[in-house]
Amino acid sequence: MKYAATFLFLTASLPAIAADLPPDEAKGPAANDNLNAVLWDQTAVEAKATMVQAYALARIRFDEALADRSRTADPAVQTGDFANKPPAVVLDVDDTVLNTSQYQAWNVKAGTSFNPKTWTPYVNAKIDFAIPGASDFTRYAASRGAKVFYVTNRTKEEEPATAERLKELGFAMGDNVDTILTAKEQEDWGSAKSTRRAFIARDYRILLLVGDNLGDFTDAYKGSVEERQRVFDDNAQHWGKDWIAIPNPTYGSWESAAYGHDFKTPPEEQRQKKIDAMKAWSGP
Numbered sequence: 001m002k003y004a005a006t007f008l009f010l011t012a013s014l015p016a017i018a019a020d021l022p023p024d025e026a027k028g029p030a031a032n033d034n035l036n037a038v039l040w041d042q043t044a045v046e047a048k049a050t051m052v053q054a055y056a057l058a059r060i061r062f063d064e065a066l067a068d069r070s071r072t073a074d075p076a077v078q079t080g081d082f083a084n085k086p087p088a089v090v091l092d093v094d095d096t097v098l099n100t101s102q103y104q105a106w107n108v109k110a111g112t113s114f115n116p117k118t119w120t121p122y123v124n125a126k127i128d129f130a131i132p133g134a135s136d137f138t139r140y141a142a143s144r145g146a147k148v149f150y151v152t153n154r155t156k157e158e159e160p161a162t163a164e165r166l167k168e169l170g171f172a173m174g175d176n177v178d179t180i181l182t183a184k185e186q187e188d189w190g191s192a193k194s195t196r197r198a199f200i201a202r203d204y205r206i207l208l209l210v211g212d213n214l215g216d217f218t219d220a221y222k223g224s225v226e227e228r229q230r231v232f233d234d235n236a237q238h239w240g241k242d243w244i245a246i247p248n249p250t251y252g253s254w255e256s257a258a259y260g261h262d263f264k265t266p267p268e269e270q271r272q273k274k275i276d277a278m279k280a281w282s283g284p
């Protein structure tokens, strides 16, 4: 009887307790479209395994390309006689060599999204994790005589903190050469990266491109979902050979492709367009 009375008291009280809480607390944490992606990117050993695999493949492909002087990973910008140029590898920074999931996790918790006003202080905090396998790969490439270039859309102002963090995490640095090429560091260096890779190709033979975004490999990354598929298909000979992709489900041009890369699209409309972009089973 005593238990039954307690049970009755509790069940009678629950709606009252819920009614006393602000509506959001009663429902639990607010939904966030990036929660699972960021959780995976930061905590899943399955994520780490894919990154280790990518860099293990990069090492094999690096050795092959080093031995074959007729090869370049970037025929779009590497023209003329490059066989005797010294070797280089080109890597993106964010979520290719440095994991920025703590910034994404902060956005999930704060209910915010990417903003240069919060991004720069994040970069300056120098707390990025290393992508598993990345640091070892760059040191390996450097030990075999390759220059390791980091082509990033971080800004010139963010370069000192980026360089310090890369160095702390054991990445190969450029010694007397500036190997961190940031956006707008030179007049024709926009967020599309081919002008920076062309700059590298003037003096080096590019053996490998490594990135988490289609834009790390080609400037044709801002198309629709269908157009990007065609770009992927047209470059079939590169994937897994001299273009190595690192998985990033937390952001990228794949995400904005669903809503035409128009970042002013309201969040609810972005979500609807993403749902519309997926082919789905018709159901049982």
Ligand SMILES: [Mg+2]
Binding pocket: 092, 093, 094, 095, 096, 211, 212, 213
């Ligand atoms: Mg990136």
